[in-house]
Amino acid sequence: MELTQLIKERRSIQIFEEREVSLDLVKELLDTAVWVPNHRMTQPWRFIIVHGEARKRIAELKGKPGDASFNVNYYNKMMGVPMFIAVVIQENPVLGIREEDYSSASCIIQNLSLLAWEQGLGMIWKSYGHMHEAAYRNALGIQPGERVVGSLHVGYASQVPNAQPRIPATDRITVIDQA
Numbered sequence: 001m002e003l004t005q006l007i008k009e010r011r012s013i014q015i016f017e018e019r020e021v022s023l024d025l026v027k028e029l030l031d032t033a034v035w036v037p038n039h040r041m042t043q044p045w046r047f048i049i050v051h052g053e054a055r056k057r058i059a060e061l062k063g064k065p066g067d068a069s070f071n072v073n074y075y076n077k078m079m080g081v082p083m084f085i086a087v088v089i090q091e092n093p094v095l096g097i098r099e100e101d102y103s104s105a106s107c108i109i110q111n112l113s114l115l116a117w118e119q120g121l122g123m124i125w126k127s128y129g130h131m132h133e134a135a136y137r138n139a140l141g142i143q144p145g146e147r148v149v150g151s152l153h154v155g156y157a158s159q160v161p162n163a164q165p166r167i168p169a170t171d172r173i174t175v176i177d178q179a
């Protein structure tokens with residue numbers, strides 16, 4: 001697919017088919033996705049992939065079946081996601097570097113979503129609040145000093161939403177051409 005078309009046609013996918021996602025394919029896509037610009041080449045990221053039965057680690061964060069606190073809607077929603085990828089970066093003590101690192105990690109996520117879309121695979125970048133909480137962090141083995149940039153939900157789309165209109169960049173361009 002042509003790059004322009006790929007960028008415009010990629011959509012964030014919320015609802016997936018039950019079909020499994022190949023771990024090897026995702027590893028291969030990530031290996032390409034990490035070719036981002038990265039000031040100082042800190043490369044502070046890692047990727048925690050959760051699939052199969054391990055999805056219960058996330059689905060059971062709001063109670064297990066049988067618990068009084070069990071949230072069946074949350075459980076079913078999360079078990080309906082074929083694969084999760086937590087994108088995690090080591091937080092640099094220097095604010096400027098932390099921001100650069102976060103920016104580079106964001107580029108990886110966009111690269112991955114385009115590469116996945118090219119393969120017919122959907123994805124959404126989720127930033128739900130509980131990905132910063134201890135229960136989620138413990139369930140995925142996230143270490144002190146690591147920051148979760150996003151929880152990616154990955155799978156084959158069962159529904160592709162309509163595109164939401166974008167403000168043309170031309171409406172937002174200031175050209176300075178006078179000395």
Ligand SMILES: Cc1cc2nc3c(=O)[nH]c(=O)nc-3n(C[C@H](O)[C@H](O)[C@H](O)COP(=O)(O)O)c2cc1C
Pocket residue numbers: 010011012013124125126127128161163164
């Ligand atoms: C940093 C970031 C965080 C996001 N977090 C969420 C989220 O928590 N829940 C959600 O439904 N979508 C989330 N999204 C996806 C956006 O809602 C989505 O990109 C937007 O609606 C435009 O749709 P499109 O990606 O299909 O063009 C997030 C996107 C970004 C870049």
